[in-house]
Amino acid sequence: DxxxxxxxxxxxxxxxxxxxxxxxxxxxxxxxxxxxxxxxxxxxxxxxxxxxxxxxxxxxxxxxxxxxxxxxxxxxxxxxxxxxxxxxxxxxxxxxxxxxxxxxxxxAEEIKDTRVVNLEIQARNLDKKDFLGKSDPFLELYKQSDAGMWQLVYRSEVIKNNLSPCWRRFSVPLQTFCGGDLNKPIKVQCSDHDSDGSHDLIGVFETNLAQLQKAVDGCPVEFECIHPEKKQKKKSYKNSGIISIKSCKVGRLLFVVYLSLMAGIEPWSTTSSGNKTELVKYYRISPSHFFLLPFFPRDKLFPAFGFGAQVPPSWQVSHEFALNFNPDNPYCQGIQGIVDAYRQILPQIRLYGPTNFSPIINHVARFAAHSAQQRTASQYFVLLIITDGEITDLDQTRQAIVNASKLPMSIIIVGVGEADFKAMEFLDGDNGVLKSLTGEPAARDIVQFVPFRQFRNAPREALSQVVLAEVPKQLVSYYKLQGWPPVKLPEIKKM
Missing domain, CATH: 2.60.40.150 (C2 domain)
Incomplete structure (x- = not known):
């Protein structure tokens, strides 16, 4: 204003x-x-x-x-x-x-189901609202959110000076209309349009998709259009008109994928000589390092692990300790939660080599294996490893990756610093199929390695694009390997 x-x-x-x-x-x-x-x-x-x-x-x-x-x-x-x-x-x-x-x-809503709801609606005997005319009716359809709020999903055109209008046939994505829930409340509101914006309510009713679907060509479903104030004031009040659903049909299709992110962070580099460990360097991690993850909600819970340190109270070298020191609940609240947990554990641990990847890969693989046992294509895991060191358990990591290639998971490795990352490039598999020490080939390529130093002066979205570029095709390759079709939501049937 x-x-x-x-x-x-x-x-x-x-x-x-x-x-x-x-x-x-x-x-x-x-x-x-x-x-x-x-x-x-x-x-x-x-x-x-x-x-x-x-x-x-x-x-x-x-x-x-x-x-x-x-x-x-x-x-x-x-x-x-x-x-x-x-x-x-x-x-x-x-x-x-x-x-x-x-x-x-x-x-915003992700369209997990591309089906649409096709509706034809008409009315008869609506209340007259205009002093010098009849009414200029239009419809508004609302769905009820999980919090109980009404959200507008469709507004019809205005039909001038007509108490028995027939609105144009229209379509609304099923996801938008009711989130795929046949029983989610739908409110239909009919109003008289006024040019000054002070539209007059004619009447309203509530229903759901299951009821609307009973309408077929030649056999409409009808609802009384009720004005709440009139109903309360007048004992003789019946309704303010009849809304007739001439036809309600739901088109078919398609497909949804769920991704789960798990993070492993090795924010230091060490060299070892006997029992003596010399800290060479470590880099500071911040939320900007996670700018490469635009797909994953920033306020979601992510399991995060560290590796390459002696951890209290036993001070044993660990390569898969919970970053928040809670192995029973290793989840951090969003990207900022991961960063905060990292900063808090640094003063409490002893940095220690070598750099082993296989424990954290096997850790995530256990989750993926459990999902695979369900025999459904409903969940896919992405392990993000941030490291500034050379890998020292190459043979074990090769075997871990070959094993994981049969599971619903991908591995993204971001190398930070000036170390020699040739071993990481070898694991990437872009130059040939990765094989274990025994010669067993990977069932599919699941590793993407990106050296952070190549993107120091590039736009941040360039790093994001390269890091995530192979995940979609890796996901599809797993489903093809299993011979599974895309996930289909349940058929919507008439009640």
Whole structure:
């Protein structure tokens, strides 16, 4: 609100940094708009996709936004949005300059199921709301969130001066409509459209997809449209009209994958001579080292382990100790939790060589083996190893990788520092199939090695893209190895 006595006519613009992606509908005379248009964006696992959102007050029919008032905007990445169930930021006129009290809230859902709900809806005998006419009815469909809040999933067109309207056939992604849950509450609200934005409620009812699906061509399902205040005040009140679901059909398909991240960190380098250990160097780890993980939610729980140290109280050398010193619950809260745990354990341990990878690989492989025993393609593990040392158990690591190549897991190794990483490149398998010491070949390539030093002066998203580039094809190769089709969600059947 910039002091103008009238209400704005907001429109939301979705803009990648390089080009305009899409626009919402314009909502007239409204300071708290809820846009119904959904933006579908392809999410690239290995890339950082920057987005800019702009809100404009539209006062003319020109397609050029330069002719309209800019109310504020916000920049973020697609990864930030998909990592949050609800993403809210203040609107800014420009970076660092708030637009006032305005905020923008974005909710995002992964389309795990590409089926759509196709609906045809009509009404009859709706209440008359206009003094000099009938009503200008439109529909709004809401789903109930897990927190009990109503979220707008669709808004129909307005049909002028008609008490028995028939709205256009429309489609809503099943995921958006009800999250795939046939019994999730759906609220259907019918209102009379007013140009000043003060729409009058005609009536409302609640249902679910299971009930809606009973509607087929020639056999509609009907609901009474109820105005709560009228029902409460008038004993003779029946309804404010009938909403008829002419047809409700659900299209079919497709497929979902779950990734679990586990981290192993060796943030030091040592050389050993007998019982004497000389600390050569260690690097400081920070959240920026994890910028290469845009796919994984930053507030999720991740199991994290350290290796290459003597750990209290026994002071035995360990290559798979929980970074939070809690072996029964090695999970850290998000990326920052991993960094905090790392910093806290440094003063409490004795840095000690050598650099062994096989224990941590075998540790994660046990989780993957348990998942594989379920005989479903529902979970895939990604082990991220951050190290600045040369590998000293190469033969054991080769065998561990060959064994793990039969399991639902991938291994990403990021080498930090100036050490000789030729052994890591050998494990990568890009120059030939990796074999164990006995000659057993890996069932598939599951290792990706990236030297951090090559990306010191490169954009951070370049590191992300290279690190994650092979994970999708490695995942697909595992499912092909098992002869499993993609995961299909249960068939939605009529009740």
């Amino acid at each position: 910039d002091g103008d006595l009238r209400k704005p006519n907001p429109l939301l613009e979705f803009v990648p940094v390089s080009e305009q992606l899409d626009r919402t509908e314009r909502i007239k005379n409204c300071q708290d708009p809820e846009f119904s248009k959904k933006l579908l964006v392809d999410y690239y696992f290995e890339k950082v996709q920057k987005l800019r959102f702009g809100v404009y007050d539209i006062d003319n029919k020109s397609a050029e936004l330069s002719d309209d008032d800019f109310l504020g905007g916000m920049e973020c990445t697609l990864g930030q949005i998909v990592s949050s169930s609800v993403f809210t930021r203040p609107l800014e006129l420009k970076e660092g300059k708030p637009a006032g009290k305005g905020t923008i809230t974005i909710t």
